[in-house]
Structures are given as structure tokens and as C-alpha cells.
Amino acid sequence: MAARLNPLDLYDVRSLLTDEERMVQDTVGRFVDEKVLPIIGDCFDQGRFPGELIPEIANLGLLGATIPEKYGCAGMNGVSYGLICQELERGDSGLRSFASVQSSLCMYPIYAYGNEEQRMQYLPKMAAGEIIGCFGLTEPHGGSDPANMKTNAKKDGGDWVINGAKMWITNGNLAHIAIVWAQTEDGIQGFIVPTDTKGFTAQEVHKKMSLRASVTSALFLDNVRVSDAQRLPNVKGLKGPLGCLTQARYGITWGPIGAAQACLKEVIDYTQERVLFGRPLAANQAIQLKLADMARRITTAQLLSLQLGRLKDAGKMEPTQVSLAKWNNVRMALDIARDCRDMLGGAGITVEHSAIRHALNLESVITYEGTETVHQLVVGRELTGINAF
CATH class of the missing domain: 1.10.540.10 (Acyl-CoA dehydrogenase/oxidase, N-terminal domain)
Incomplete structure (x- = not known):
């Protein structure tokens, strides 16, 4: 053979x-x-x-x-x-x-x-990992509508005074600086805010069932004063934070492939070793059909992200292409993680196996940096020229 x-x-x-x-x-x-x-x-x-x-x-x-x-x-x-x-x-x-x-x-x-x-x-x-950052865009009421931003920064002499709140902020309580986006008289602008600045508070979110091995925080800014030297001078408007999100979403198209591969490898090994009714689980057609479908979907995602990466390196990557890959690849990984958890039986609900952990984590990944629905509508807008948001 x-x-x-x-x-x-x-x-x-x-x-x-x-x-x-x-x-x-x-x-x-x-x-x-x-x-x-x-x-x-x-x-x-x-x-x-x-x-x-x-x-x-x-x-x-x-x-x-x-x-x-x-x-x-x-x-x-x-x-x-x-x-x-x-x-x-x-x-x-x-x-x-x-x-x-x-x-x-x-x-x-x-x-x-x-x-x-x-x-x-x-x-x-x-x-060097000596300064850790967090990204303050999402607000408690805002979600998928970042233009509805309430956090504001007002000029006061040579300084800016920032007031507002941000929510679901990864690294918030680890961070030494926060990239905070705020409304100004001249549109949305970004500020580098040291987290030890007076009036800045980070409050860690507990009782999470997803991304438990990650720091998630709420940020509160109460008359936080920073100098104009802390303002990012070369962008104004939503173009700034959305440009950052495009970069991050690109990485997210790749990440879930790894999660899906981890789940597939685990369940292949398990079904070959687990014997029921006198033969390994892997000898059942129902198991093989599921495994084959997982491999098909992972392969599709791998090729999608690789081509997206080549477009990015050629300077040709478009946000709609990132949306398509984020939508496809996270959905792929979440479905695979859930199916793998099921195929592991009762053992699948413990962190001794990775499937339940990946499944729970991916419930957040499919939501953050653009929900699945948002990315579907981005692709729909590209196809029709009509904004349905």
C-alpha cells in the first residue's frame, strides 16, 4: 500500500x-x-x-x-x-x-x-513582552455597531480628557497600555492610555464558560487625562479601529484550523482505541462519515486561509475576503469541536480531552471581531452592492 x-x-x-x-x-x-x-x-x-x-x-x-x-x-x-x-x-x-x-x-x-x-x-x-496592551473599542451597549460609540475625548489645553467604558476587553487586567478609541469633535480617534493613569480602571470578568484561560475585562475611564503625544496622529474615523480588526480577523481565520485539527486528531485516536460491541468505534460507518466530513472541512479552510495569506502578502487582501474566511473557518471549527465532543461520549465533557474546551472557546471566537451574521452580511453587500445592516 x-x-x-x-x-x-x-x-x-x-x-x-x-x-x-x-x-x-x-x-x-x-x-x-x-x-x-x-x-x-x-x-x-x-x-x-x-x-x-x-x-x-x-x-x-x-x-x-x-x-x-x-x-x-x-x-x-x-x-x-x-x-x-x-x-x-x-x-x-x-x-x-x-x-x-x-x-x-x-x-x-x-x-x-x-x-x-x-x-x-x-x-x-x-x-519583548515587557509592555502588554489591550484594545478598547467594544462598549457595553455597542456590540456590532462601533459607530454608536459613547466614549468621548475632549481637548483641554495640550491634553485630552477621556470618559467612557469598554467591555469584553482581552488582556484588560494584564495590560500596561490600552489603545482606546473615543469620539472627538474631529471624529473617532485612538489614544495610547497607560493603565496606571488616574481615573483608569480595569475590572476582570469572571464566571465565564468560554475563554477561561484568557483575561477578559471591562474598562472604565473617568476623566482620564493624557497628553496629545499619546494620540495616534495618522488616522481619524472608524477606518482606524476597523483597519486593526481586519488584521486581527485575518489571524482568526487561521487559528480555528488549529483547534479543529486538535479535535480531529484526538477523536481519531480515541475511536481507534475505544472498543464497543467487539470492534473499535472507528470501524463504524457512522464514525468514518463524520471523520471524513471533518477532514473535508479542515482542508477547505486550510486552502482558504493560505490563499488569503498570499493575497495579504501581495497587498491585495480585501476585508470581504477576510469576512468570508472568518465566517467559514470559525463555523467549521465550532461544528467539528461539537461533533468531536459527542463522539468522545461521556469522556468528552472533561478537560482531560480538548474538544469541550475548544467548543466552548469557539463560542466566543464566532462572536468576537464580527459575529457570523455580520460577516455574512459583509459578503452579501459585496455580492449585491446593497447594505443590509
């Missing part, structure tokens, strides 16, 4: 990667296998983010990975960043969320919308 195909990569998508991209994937994969997987079930169970992993994540060059080397970053391409997200989420969505927020939602706006002084002040220390 010919050698069997890799069940997690039936189309040998890995062969389409460059040597450097494969090296990035292998390096992050080893980190996840050796450092993340042995502890992440307990972290999820305890509701604890594994902050002890931050130094090694930084040492591997995974924070702000696509930002140029002059700022202390790795200068990788977009596909490499996607593979980082895929491998980290194979460990846990909370870990990938940490890296996504730091890289795409905090370092990216400083790089893209800040001035050179801001870049040199913050980016090298953020790449």
Missing part, C-alpha cells in the same frame, strides 16, 4: 509553504506541544491565563511578528503570522487571543497610525 496521507493535511498544504514558513510552524508547534498542552486544561479549569508563557512567546518572536525588524520585531510575512495563530489556537483560543490582541490590535495601530517616536517608545518593549 502507498503511504497514508496526513489525516490533518489531506491536500499536503504544508508543501505549498516556504522553508521559512514551515520553520515558523514547526517552532511554534513544538512550543505548544511542550509548554502549552501539558498545562492548558488545568488553566482552563482554574480560569487562569498562563502568564508564565509570555516571556517564551516573546522570545520566539511571536508578538508583532509582521512588523519590521527595526522595531525589535521578527518581520515575518502574513502567512507565517497565520501559522503562528493556527499553532497557538491548537493549544487554546485564549493563548491565540492574547497574541492577536498584542500583535494586531495594539502593536499594529501604533505601527500603522502612530508616529516614529511612538513606534520606538512602545514597539520594541511590546515585542
Whole structure:
């Protein structure tokens, strides 16, 4: 018989990667296998983010990975960043969320919308994990309508005074700085707000059933005063935060592939070892049909994200393409995680197996940075030219 195909990569998508991209994937994969997987079930169970992993994540060059080397970053391409997200989420969505927020939602706006002084002040220390950031856009009443922003910043001499509240903020209670978006007389603008500024409070959200190995917070800004030097000078309007979200959503298209692969591998191993009615579960047609469908959907997602990454690296990626991939790939992973949990039987409800953890995490991933419905409507608008929001 010919050698069997890799069940997690039936189309040998890995062969389409460059040597450097494969090296990035292998390096992050080893980190996840050796450092993340042995502890992440307990972290999820305890509701604890594994902050002890931050130094090694930084040492591997995974924070702000696509930002140029002059700022202390790795200068990788977009596909490499996607593979980082895929491998980290194979460990846990909370870990990938940490890296996504730091890289795409905090370092990216400083790089893209800040001035050179801001870049040199913050980016090298953020790449080293010495400064952690959070991204303050979503508000308690806002959700999918960021234009309905209540947080405001008013000019007072050479300073700005910010008042408002933000909700569902990843890294909020870890952060040293917050990228806060606020309404001004001149439109929405972004500010780099040190979290030790008087009037700034972060309150961690507890009793979560999803992203338990992640820090989620509410931010409150009560007459928070920052200098104009803390304002991001090179963008105004929703273009700023939405541009950040496009970068982060791109990584999210890759991340759930890793979660789905973790679930599929686990259930393949389990169904081959679990014997019922005198034969392994994997010998049943019903099981094989489900496994085959999972492999089909993972393969589709892999090819979708790889092409999206090539478009990104060519400077041709459009937000609608990101929406299509985010919608498809997160839905794919969530459905697979749920089915794998079912196929594991009673064992599937414990964190001794990964499927329930991934399924619960993906309930958040399918909601944040654009709900599934929002991304469907973005694609619908592209097809028809009519805005149905």
C-alpha cells in the first residue's frame, strides 16, 4: 500500500509553504506541544491565563511578528503570522487571543497610525513582552455597531480628557497600555492610555464558560487625562479601529484550523482505541462519515486561509475576503469541536480531552471581531452592492 496521507493535511498544504514558513510552524508547534498542552486544561479549569508563557512567546518572536525588524520585531510575512495563530489556537483560543490582541490590535495601530517616536517608545518593549496592551473599542451597549460609540475625548489645553467604558476587553487586567478609541469633535480617534493613569480602571470578568484561560475585562475611564503625544496622529474615523480588526480577523481565520485539527486528531485516536460491541468505534460507518466530513472541512479552510495569506502578502487582501474566511473557518471549527465532543461520549465533557474546551472557546471566537451574521452580511453587500445592516 502507498503511504497514508496526513489525516490533518489531506491536500499536503504544508508543501505549498516556504522553508521559512514551515520553520515558523514547526517552532511554534513544538512550543505548544511542550509548554502549552501539558498545562492548558488545568488553566482552563482554574480560569487562569498562563502568564508564565509570555516571556517564551516573546522570545520566539511571536508578538508583532509582521512588523519590521527595526522595531525589535521578527518581520515575518502574513502567512507565517497565520501559522503562528493556527499553532497557538491548537493549544487554546485564549493563548491565540492574547497574541492577536498584542500583535494586531495594539502593536499594529501604533505601527500603522502612530508616529516614529511612538513606534520606538512602545514597539520594541511590546515585542519583548515587557509592555502588554489591550484594545478598547467594544462598549457595553455597542456590540456590532462601533459607530454608536459613547466614549468621548475632549481637548483641554495640550491634553485630552477621556470618559467612557469598554467591555469584553482581552488582556484588560494584564495590560500596561490600552489603545482606546473615543469620539472627538474631529471624529473617532485612538489614544495610547497607560493603565496606571488616574481615573483608569480595569475590572476582570469572571464566571465565564468560554475563554477561561484568557483575561477578559471591562474598562472604565473617568476623566482620564493624557497628553496629545499619546494620540495616534495618522488616522481619524472608524477606518482606524476597523483597519486593526481586519488584521486581527485575518489571524482568526487561521487559528480555528488549529483547534479543529486538535479535535480531529484526538477523536481519531480515541475511536481507534475505544472498543464497543467487539470492534473499535472507528470501524463504524457512522464514525468514518463524520471523520471524513471533518477532514473535508479542515482542508477547505486550510486552502482558504493560505490563499488569503498570499493575497495579504501581495497587498491585495480585501476585508470581504477576510469576512468570508472568518465566517467559514470559525463555523467549521465550532461544528467539528461539537461533533468531536459527542463522539468522545461521556469522556468528552472533561478537560482531560480538548474538544469541550475548544467548543466552548469557539463560542466566543464566532462572536468576537464580527459575529457570523455580520460577516455574512459583509459578503452579501459585496455580492449585491446593497447594505443590509
